[in-house]
Amino acid sequence: MLLQLKNIFKWVNSGGQRIFLLKDINLEVQEGEFISVMGPSGSGKSTLLNVIGMLDTFNEGEYHFLDESVHTLKEKYRSTLYKEYIGFVFQSYHLLDDLTVYENLEMPLLYKKYKGSERKAMVADILDRFNIVGKKDLFPSQLSGGQQQLVGVARALIANPKLILADEPTGNLNSTQSEKIMALFKKLNKEDGVTIIQVTHSEKNAAYGSRIINLLDGRRVS
């Protein structure tokens, strides 16, 4: 088992009222799964993803990731944990505009203290795998949306994470580009055994996954 959420609650206080963002969420994710999280706007999809990614905290409940109890960990250990095992893909790509494709890909490796030669090899490898060698010296603004997201996925994968969290990865893309990215996810899941959790609005994209989780008003409905 890769991770387990037990009775997770998250709320904010607003004007004396407690508004629940997540309500009693229970979830088990096995390694090699491809899960799609669905639900209307404001149902808590992104919040759930952030909690899983340890970017956001929760108020109540237990979270186990591999053998660690995330809810008892200190911030510092949590960040080493997600640095090691999790890669993120965003709807609006979030590539750094000032860096080239190559440098964007290299950045996570810098933070993981890989040596220069290792970094070189790993970046070259991922450029090759994603077929974007020719784009390595371009800046994000010189790429199409689909190509940018390709780089975004490559960046998430470069340090070989166990889990990829994708928040509407195709939300800003047209249908052809979408299909390409989804096919890529499928391939990664099948061939490389990477666990993927994606948030999506589209039934079609959700179908790529092995399991669908539906949220409504912060509560899991299926």
Place this chain on the structure above:
Amino acid sequence: MLKNHIKIAWRSLKKQPFFTFLNTFGLAIGMAGALLISLYIYDELSYDKMFADAHRIYRINADNKFGGLAEKLAETPEPMAETLVRDYPQVELATRLLNQGNLLIRKASTTSNVKELHTIYADSTFFKMFGLNLLVGNPKTALTRPNTLVLTKTAAEKHFGITNALGQNMVLNNSQTYTVSGVVDDLPKNSFLRDHSVFLAMAGFQNPQIGHWGSHNYFTFIKMAPAADMESFNAELKSLIGRYLIPWVQAFFPGMTEESFKASGNYIKYSTMPLTDIHLYSNMKTELSTNGSIQNIYILSFIGLFLVLLASVNFMNLSTAYSLKRAKEVGVRKTLGSNKTDLVRQFLTESGLICLLSLLFAIGVAYLVLPIFNDMADKAISIPFAAPMFWLILCGVTVLLGLLSGIYPAFFMSRFIPAKVLKGSGLADIGGSKVRNSLVVFQFAISIFLIVATLVVYQQLRFIQNKELGYDKEQILVLQDVNNTNSQEQTLKKEIERLAEVKSASLTSFLPTPSERSSWTFFKEGFFDQEDAINIENWMVDYDYISTLGLELVAGRNFNPSIPTDSTAIIVNEAALKTLNVDAKNAVGLRISPDLGASEDQVNYSTIIGVVKNFHFDSFRNNIEALGLSIGRFPGSMAIKLGGQDISSTISSIENIWKTIAPGQPFNYYFMDDSFNNSYEAEQRLGQIFSIFTVLSILIACLGLFGLATFNAQKRTKEIGIRKVLGASIGQISYRLTTDFLKMVGWAILISLPLGWFAMNKWLEDFSYRIEIQWWMLILAAVLALGIAVVTVSYQSIKAAIVNPVKSLRTE
């Protein structure tokens, strides 16, 4: 990692050229200003330290009260030097200097004179005392023989150069002949001897009027043994009064003892002052050269510090404001595994880079501005590019400044929470606006304070320039060196008076602007006790003095050449009445005497025939002292009152007369109002320096404000769009954006006006004649600050307000 940091820093700076420009420009101005100020202060602190053993050399000061007049003097009696060496083994060496003032000097074989402004009598120990070597001649023997002199290099080159200077005969003031016994290199510009060009042998100089314990005319320098205890030595100096001064006085006042002298309220206190303290701490009645003041050093240090602080605050403000644009970057970096330390390091690299860039600009700016600065401050400062210490300090300070300015923004930015800042693509609210606002308040508070200071200094200067002086300084030409006309000064005067454009002329060395002074001790008839002594400035003038200077008589009459007894008459000012303790009516006819005579019936009396209204003959820093005018021949210069418009033709007519009467003598003149203005040069300089640095600080504060306004307008693009869609007008929106900033300026005004009022009142306390700080000055400063802020902010506000809302809302 560091390479990566620098690369990214450089790119992000390049990407925001406007922000980078504001930051670099602001910092560069601040740093350049601080650099110049530091060099100035360093120079001021270096005075007289170049002399060997400078730390062991002291000047004897005298703090005297006698005849109702308290004076602080840098001069001591003639026997002081030899007495100290004889009586105290810890005094290794003593040397005396006696000002001779300006002198006409020429080679014996020629007729045309050169005027040297600063000449001085010096003891033969002079060169040994200050460790000076001679270019030619022997420093041990150079001034031992009477009628010898030593010239500086510059002075010697005017006549015969250096190599063949030795043994040349020189004629001084067309009367005495001196032999050149040495040439000394020009004295350093930062020494108290910088202006002096001719050193005359004290040996053989005799003046019975000042050669005793009762008169203070000699600058006395002593060199102490290395281990001398100065505190006990200063205590010892007290005993000189009883040992030497009282016995001398007893010749005139037989019953006098040290006790009775003290009991009368009079005192003489001798003390030592380190040579290296003279430039900044000494402010005596007469000094060997113009001194600086430690007060100005403090003021300048504060201004320098303010400038750097302002620039640094600017940096913090702009960086935190602009960090909003980089929130996404921080978020992404954090999700990719960067920790806080890495981010802090990265942002510090950026601020370090900006500081270095600014440093380069600052050095460039300082280098370009230096000549103007030197001119203004009357200095010869250069940037010590070759000194490693200079670079070390500069780089150290720059790194420190980079850390100081960068640390807050760095921690501020590294605190961003990724889940928050990565939501959507818009600009999140990053907070920190309270800190930014208070920093703006701080900047403006300093600027407003400086505006108040500048206004007050300038008003005081205007007050001085326009104040009723009690004499008329306009259109008075002062002809100098009239005593070098071979005793023909009366002919000269008559010839000049004959010119149609000349209203009147008066021969005298004593003028209300800086010139000859002479303080005498008088006794009222019948009151000849020591405690009845009255100290009065006694000026030797001629019959036309009062009319030429436009002095106003309040009682009695002017001197009259047809009344023979007027040659011993005296006209006093109102201040003298107070010391004499009489009113104007009773004063006329009163007899006073400057000397006690051998017996009661041999006393020479002067009769008071008139009283003139007080006029300012001393700095406005001091009260008007007692003064008497008597008829006497003291024709150092001639004051000429001009009428008519064509001044230059009048001057050439006067020059023609001069040439026929005194051929070969230099024709020197100045205008009295110029001389008057020059005597307030220190204040004028302060005014200039204040105004320049005020402008700089306002500029820096405006840069910051402009940056913030730009940022604010961007941040509120969406809000502005919504407001416009809902029907707000451009005016309403720009008003809204502008008033937010004006509130901050308002706070700054509340803080800085009372401070400015307090500080400037302290400064004005130095002047006996001064303005009061008026409400309008404070209000003007406030209005100026508000005005500047409105202009700075409104451009951005209006620009933001006229954007089409469809455009601004689409960006969300």
